[in-house]
Amino acid sequence: MIHSFDAVIIGSGLAGLRAAVEVSRQGSVAVLTKLYPTRSHSTAAQGGIGAALGNEEPDRPEWHFYDTAKGGDFLGDQDAIEVMCEDAIRTIIELEHLGVPFSRTPEGKIAQRKFGGHTREFGSAPVRRACYSADRTGHAIMFALFEQCGRQGVQFFKEFHVIDIAIEKNRCTGVIALEILTGEIHLFTAEAVLVASGGYGKVFKTTSNAHASTGDCLGILADKGIPLEDMEFFQFHPTGLYGLGILITEGARGEGGILLNGKGERFMEHYAPTIKDLAPRDMVSRAIITEIREGRGIDGRDYVHLDLTKVDKRIIEERLPEISTFCRIYMGIDPSMAPIPVLPTAHYAMGGIPTDIDGRVLKNEIGDAIEGLFAAGECACVSVHGANRLGCNSLLDTVVFGRRAGIAICDILNKTGRGSVSKESVDRAREAIDTMLRRKGSEKAAVIRKALQQAMMDKCSEFRTENELLSLTEALKGLRERTLEIGLKDKGKRFNTELLEALELNHLISLGELIAHSALQRTESRGAHTREDFPDRDDMNWLKHTLAFKTDKGPVFGYKEVRITRFRPAERKY
Amino acid sequence: MVSGLLKNRNSNEMKKYTFKIKRFDPEIDRQPHWEEFVLEMEDSDRILDGLIKIKDDVxxxxxxxxxxxxxxxxxxxxxxxxxxRLACQTLMKDLSARNKSAHTAGVAVIIEPLPALEVVKDLVVDMEPFFGMNEKVLPYLINNDPPPERERLQDPKDQKKILQAITCIMCGSCTSACPSYWADKKYLGPSALLKAARFIFDTRDRAFDERLRAVTHTHGLWRCHSIYNCVEVCPKEIDITAYISKLKRAALKKSLRLK
Known part of the structure; x- marks a missing residue:
């Protein structure tokens, strides 16, 4: 089936929805999602969205700008960071006007709380900057934007799995997708395509990410020779529920929760004397692993405690109800009575599809764009988060840059006309699926996926070394070969989720390879990327973005300079 | 590195469970049938973990x-x-040992698709009718007053009126459990009525009359007979019936005033 729209948006999380709101004011928009729209993983975002509203205490966008640059270990592009922090206040007010039920101060203003790495006066003390809707902030914004899209006539293609993004002669002309219900291939032609497909945490074993977070579109673009930027920087959130990886929001520490080791010590005092438990996530995660490695886990075991027992019970009930429920259901714990066992969990990809500040996808070191192709949200790398994202900046990123991409798309509408997609591309997509369905191999995608997730976790998480990364890249080669032997039990066309998982696996392995090789070549430690064999940050050689190009002979690297406009890189102390 | 340190969350022993799953693939099957899978699971495992185990390994x-x-x-x-229920929010230990029977190994876990919605395949149902109902209740904030420069103020006490309603995740548990919906497939159902309440009682909204009109027709809120099935099954523990009752009171008041 063939569809034609002014713009096609892949992904119905916050970035995609915000862009759809913008574009649908001027043109026809299709949003493709492999789930139902309200199921996208943005809905799981808990703690807040950052903006220097100053509702609870004085705050300024430039402090936010400084914190974001420093939090990212000075790898973020400062022109982009400034755009985001300056636009944050307008963004929050706009969301409120759209109906987002933000939590309120006693006088009825949007309430704000402390979050990791957010400070006043350039690092002097934590500041209340995170606007929140209890601990369901993503969910609250998601529904407001989804409902707005419905009102503006955005057309949703629910449960459509993207197989290919058509790029011909440096121009993106459309998207080829599988309708999950029927197994039919659909072709969408458009003047502009926005990739807003989210993250790829499922490359790791323990993750806060959803099953759907498999990075399919990044894999597709990498296969087409588009580089992926800064893939070595993957954030581990300090407080995942032990054994499950389910996220416990940083807001828990923002409201007064503290981390304790097996000796009952508030160990963050040693690692970040000024802001302690509210240090950036990379530092807190490393601190937790260090405590555990040195035998100071709880009972010498492999977790620490997040202690909320000293926090006012009313605050827990009003502002942290969701995580309290998780603790009760999954751990049998009431967080106001007992500490929560936590361990870092793979959470957020700083790296992704390189874009400029208006979401245009860039294909090389000098910043040439691909016409009609845009990206925003976690799948994109603008880069505002640099080497480590601060909490409550991801929601802000999605809405600010989703909107900007939407505006940029409106600018090009009706200029070039809708392109066409070659019949060969469509045939190729159909053939790829048919081949997968026909194959009689003995391997199972699930088995290979688990091996991938385990290997990434063991060899490429918070601490990395050359030896482990080399053995990882070898292991990934083996896994890739095994995918050729995958045989499916389900040969049907209708709602074949076994087929989808096999398709996703190919992309997960590509992303694993790009992460591993990017980590291997960066011989320094910066932000979330810690090389035990190169423990220091090395600005002389490595103050630059990595661009990893996937080729048949393995990844090839290029580099892009970091745009520093305001804050010179300095040692990161908190 | 981390996973090297990771051990099982609990040192619980594995127990035997028989997953009895209602399966139906319209491409192959003429009618639904039951299949059984015996699994070793821990108390703290989710039902979803069991389903994934079956899909991955069996x-x-x-x-x-x-x-x-x-x-x-x-x-x-x-x-x-x-x-x-949500399979991801139900743990093995939540299942009653009463389900032990002579015919199955260990505790029986009986899994069927949501009722009242057409089965697409196995446990997947057609959610379109469910989401479609939502679209009928104007599910977006309506306020045509010129927006202030900053946020619209809202007293925390006022926000309390919608605090539970905004936590709905649209899983479909409530509507598909509602006998009134079983009897009348045009009935808006608890989920859409909850959405209506979420906006009617939002002090920032200005479309009270329009919204009440959208829920007071033949297939609207008077179909609710306060059976409370929706409340019983809601995974977010929302008191949906209470919200619908408030809507009924608001509708009554309005109609009396009109007379």
Whole structure:
């Protein structure tokens, strides 16, 4: 089936929805999602969205700008960071006007709380900057934007799995997708395509990410020779529920929760004397692993405690109800009575599809764009988060840059006309699926996926070394070969989720390879990327973005300079 | 590095469970049938973990929706031991040992698709009618007053009126458990009425009359007979019936005033 729209948006999380709101004011928009729209993983975002509203205490966008640059270990592009922090206040007010039920101060203003790495006066003390809707902030914004899209006539293609993004002669002309219900291939032609497909945490074993977070579109673009930027920087959130990886929001520490080791010590005092438990996530995660490695886990075991027992019970009930429920259901714990066992969990990809500040996808070191192709949200790398994202900046990123991409798309509408997609591309997509369905191999995608997730976790998480990364890249080669032997039990066309998982696996392995090789070549430690064999940050050689190009002979690297406009890189102390 | 340190969350012993799953693939089957899978699971495992285990290790064709796996995306609502629940939010230990029977190994876990919605395949149902109802209640804030420069103020006490309603994840458990919906497939159902309440009682909204009109027709809120099935199954523990009752009171007041 063939569809034609002014713009096609892949992904119905916050970035995609915000862009759809913008574009649908001027043109026809299709949003493709492999789930139902309200199921996208943005809905799981808990703690807040950052903006220097100053509702609870004085705050300024430039402090936010400084914190974001420093939090990212000075790898973020400062022109982009400034755009985001300056636009944050307008963004929050706009969301409120759209109906987002933000939590309120006693006088009825949007309430704000402390979050990791957010400070006043350039690092002097934590500041209340995170606007929140209890601990369901993503969910609250998601529904407001989804409902707005419905009102503006955005057309949703629910449960459509993207197989290919058509790029011909440096121009993106459309998207080829599988309708999950029927197994039919659909072709969408458009003047502009926005990739807003989210993250790829499922490359790791323990993750806060959803099953759907498999990075399919990044894999597709990498296969087409588009580089992926800064893939070595993957954030581990300090407080995942032990054994499950389910996220416990940083807001828990923002409201007064503290981390304790097996000796009952508030160990963050040693690692970040000024802001302690509210240090950036990379530092807190490393601190937790260090405590555990040195035998100071709880009972010498492999977790620490997040202690909320000293926090006012009313605050827990009003502002942290969701995580309290998780603790009760999954751990049998009431967080106001007992500490929560936590361990870092793979959470957020700083790296992704390189874009400029208006979401245009860039294909090389000098910043040439691909016409009609845009990206925003976690799948994109603008880069505002640099080497480590601060909490409550991801929601802000999605809405600010989703909107900007939407505006940029409106600018090009009706200029070039809708392109066409070659019949060969469509045939190729159909053939790829048919081949997968026909194959009689003995391997199972699930088995290979688990091996991938385990290997990434063991060899490429918070601490990395050359030896482990080399053995990882070898292991990934083996896994890739095994995918050729995958045989499916389900040969049907209708709602074949076994087929989808096999398709996703190919992309997960590509992303694993790009992460591993990017980590291997960066011989320094910066932000979330810690090389035990190169423990220091090395600005002389490595103050630059990595661009990893996937080729048949393995990844090839290029580099892009970091745009520093305001804050010179300095040692990161908190 | 981390996973090297990771051990099992609990040193619980494994127990035997028999997953009895209602399966139906319209491409192959003429009618639904039951299949059994015996699994070793820990008390703290989720039902969803069991389903994934079956799909990964035993039968790749078993079909169900899932995404976040911790009760916020709303994908995996299904009927588990007779009650609509989220598979990701129901643990093995939540299942009653009463389900032990002579015919099955260990505790029985009986899983069916959500009722009252057409089965697409195995545990996947057609959610379109469910989401469609939502679109009929003007599910977006309406306020045509010129917006202030900053946020519209809202007293925390006022926000309390919608605090539970905004936590709905649209999983479909409530509407598919509602006898009134079973009897009248045009009935808006608890989920859409909850959405209506979420806006009617939002002090920032200005479309009270329009909204009441959208829920007071033949297939609207008077179909609710306060059976409370919706409340019983809601995974977010929302008192949906109470919200619908408030809507009924608001509608009554308005009609009396009009007379």
């Amino acid at each position: 039968d790749g064709s078993l079909t169900f929706r899932r995404s976040c796996a911790h009760g916020i995306c709303g994908s995996c609502a299904m009927k588990i031991n007779g009650q609509n």
